């Protein structure tokens with residue numbers, strides 16, 4: 001393969017530039033800078049005659065290099081075979097324009113960015129409210145046309161978000177129960193307040209820890225799955241196909257997800273709390289010698305039943321929030337893979353954040369309820 | 374005739390119990406436009422995927438540009454893959470990148486070209502496929518079907534390949550666009566001196582572009598040669614394919 005070269009022959013008053021070799025992507029590799037320097041030299045500037053007949057091959061890179069070196073035009077006296085000339089003419093499409101330099105962040109941009117963030121937040125919130133309205137509308141419509149009810153999807157979603165979550169929630173609940181009970185027991189022992197382990201575990205798990213734990217797990221498991229599914233359906237235009245067939249997308253895709261999660265979450269909360277209490281009970285038996293019988297007898301006496309209802313209520317609310325957030329982010333995926341991945345991340349992060357916010361609201365709203373007197 | 378750009382010997386492909394190719398031989402000379410035709414499901418796409426190294430055949434030997442696809446030397450394999458370009462049936466543009474970045478991608482991967490040069494090269498490639506500079510900032514989702522094919526072609530040509538593979542280049546285009554795309558490919562082939570392998574169903578594409586034809590059927594190559602030669606072969610599939618096609622061709 002001929003190495004690309006350029007040389008200047010001093011025959012007359014002006015030097016003649018003679019080029020040869022392979023002016024191609026493979027040929028120019030590692031030699032481009034040297035050649036560019038030569039093409040920009042004083043000899044090149046004075047050269048009146050360019051001889052390209054020895055050039056064996058010229059591709060876009062070779063053509064661009066020469067075109068730019070010649071100052072965006074062909075030299076007046078140019079000798080080349082037709083093929084080479086053709087390629088050089090192709091380079092003539094290049095305008096003087098170069099890519100715009102990268103934008104550097106300026107002072108004041110931070111303020112703009114903050115404003116944009118606020119705007120985006122409001123837009124997401126509005127989108128979520130619109131989606132809730134649409135779901136309500138679909139629910140009413142479903143009451144009028146019961147045959148439209150997406151029962152199969154509902155049952156499939158109940159299975160996916162509820163039944164298949166049982167093992168992992170039980171395991172995590174049990175372990176957290178053991179850890180919580182063990183750490184509390186260490187402290188209580190020093191005060192001789194062993195029996196209060198039942199109060200602590202009962203209130204803590206049933207009222208607070210169980211629901212939040214399930215919410216975090218479900219947001220990571222089912223929330224992300226919902227966003228990804230709806231997102232891919234958007235990217236591949238499946239949602240458009242569905243709508244074209246006259247099937248409302250929210251009715252068929254969103255409503256069953258929301259309904260299933262709202263139904264499954266309280267049950268998952270009950271299940272996980274039970275598992276966590278069992279874990280706590282085991283640790284208490286080992287650490288503090290509190291028997292299972294005594295633990296189970298005492299639990300209903302020291303933990304008012306209202307706590308269980310609060311736990312249920314949180315399960316309902318968290319399920320609604322997670323499903324709504326997940327579906328909202330799924331439906332707003334733009335048709336590219338980058339948007340799909342960022343929306344899935346945002347879905348999980350927003351869902352967990354919203355759950356914590358709702359939990360705080362619950363804490364304030366129920367502060368007089370269910371506390372032992 | 375010069376050395377073959379693609380040389381396939383004794384290729385056997387099976388999916389589970391479904392035998393797709395059974396002892397298939399095919400040799401494609403350099404500088405030709407070879408059209409691969411065959412019934413739906415006869416394994417044309419599968420063959421193309423094996424030629425570009427996306428799938429390894431169960432048995433048989435495939436050489437592209439005189440070299441094996443899986444030589445064991447990672448660098449050599451990579452360099453070989455930069456010497457051919459593939460136009461996928463659906464375009465396979467990167468949906469998160471705009472047109473400019475899509476075409477620039479293989480050039481950036483070389484890691485020795487500067488930003489200005491890459492920009493210039495992309496603009497040349499855009500002009501080659503008859504797109505305008507303003508299209509460079511569109512996202513793939515904003516392109517029409519014909520434009521997707523053109524951008525994908527520009528990306529396939531970015532590294533100045535010697536061999537271009539096209540899977541159903543005109544499928545899904547209306548007859549006007551399809552004819553324009555065919556003449557574009559022919560012009561680029563003449564300009565760049567490419568060898569081309571294309572899979573097609575469309576007799577117009579085939580007769581306008583192909584210098585040679587290979588017919589895939591009964592798990593092997595039924596016939597191979599110039600269009601005239603292949604059309605004279607007596608095989609039920611060939612008769613029905615070119616017979617129906619002759620009909621369709623005369624309808625225009």
Ligand SMILES: Nc1ncnc2c1ncn2[C@@H]1O[C@H](COP(=O)(O)OP(=O)(O)O)[C@@H](O)[C@H]1O
Pocket residue numbers: 388393411412413414415416417418419420
């Ligand atoms: N990944 C796969 N798994 C199983 N079967 C496949 C796969 N890809 C292709 N096939 C089968 O191989 C055969 C050939 O497919 P293909 O090469 O796509 O045909 P075509 O000639 O229409 O392009 C078909 O019968 C198809 O069902």
Ligand SMILES: [Mg+2]
Pocket residue numbers: 417418
């Ligand atoms: Mg195919």
